[in-house]
Amino acid sequence: MSGRRIPPGRAGRLRVRRQLDTALRGAGVLERKLMFLLDRERVLREAEEAAARLWSSRLREAETWLVRGMLLSGEAALAPGAAAGRxxxxxxxxxxxxxxxxxxxxxxxxxxxxxxxxxxxxxxxxAEAAYRDLVEAAAEYAAAHEASRLVAAEVRRTRQRVRALRHHWIPRLGGELAAAEQSLEQAEHEESVRRQWASAPTGATGARPSSI
Structure with missing residues (x-):
């Protein structure tokens, strides 16, 4: 438990106990968030895959019509037929x-x-109509891909935070709490022994309380 200074006595024990309770609640909240995000990631990944298939299909269709048109009229037919604007x-x-x-x-x-x-x-x-549909499909795929990417990134961050709490911070606080309770119990025992010594008879043959 190096690097952390814990106040002695009951104050230290209370402080560590509160920190442990906070860490446990935080881990629970993050685990519920992770479950939600995992389900959301699955839905978005499926949507992304569907959008990718649609984009690929429309790309093939647009290219097929374009090749046919060029075979009929040549490459020069493309320039005057270009749509204005974006x-x-x-x-x-x-x-x-x-x-x-x-x-x-x-x-x-x-x-x-x-x-x-x-x-x-x-x-x-x-081909012109197919490329209009292709632009729409590409935009839908871009949106689905970005949504899936952002949620997946949050899943990774949340999982790392849960792992840090469950495998590092909570065990550490648990150890600190056990040490604080042991130290407090020892201090209370020693204080009790001192009080017994202070109140015991002081005659030559008087027996002293044992601290064992």
Whole structure:
């Protein structure tokens, strides 16, 4: 128990007991938080995996239509058919057990300018629509991935704190409390012996109380 100075007597015992009670309550709270976070992490991980599958599927679809369109009209067909502007992605956030993470996403696709010529063939029209869907799927995957990552990080931190309490701090306080109680018991015993000696007869043949 090096490095900690504990007041002697009942004050020291009371101090350590309070610290131990606080540590035990804290460990209980953190363990309940950990159980909640583990369940939340599982749900978010499943959502992330589903979003990844959707993103991958839409990517393949968009690339397939793009290749078909280029085979029909050549690479030069891409430039005049480009949509003006950019897609706008807005993330919604929530907080669970102190962890702020994305909870949803809204995606506004890029809008083609009225002055732009339409795609040169049907395949490129399909590719344009597929890439709009792909942007939305990518945004959903990004939100799901970030939410899963943030909650997983909090799971690791919470588990480390529980481990520190259960395997280090609580055993240490338990040992300090046992030592404080033993020291207090010894001091009270010695005080009792001294009082017996002080109150015993002092005659030549008077027997003294034993401290054993």
């Amino acid at each position: 897609a706008t992605v807005t993330f919604a956030y929530t907080t669970a057990m102190g962890v702020r993470h994305p909870s949803g996403v809204t995606c506004a696709p890029a809008v083609r300018s009225p002055d732009d010529p339409p795609p040169r063939n049907t395949a490129l029209t399909q």
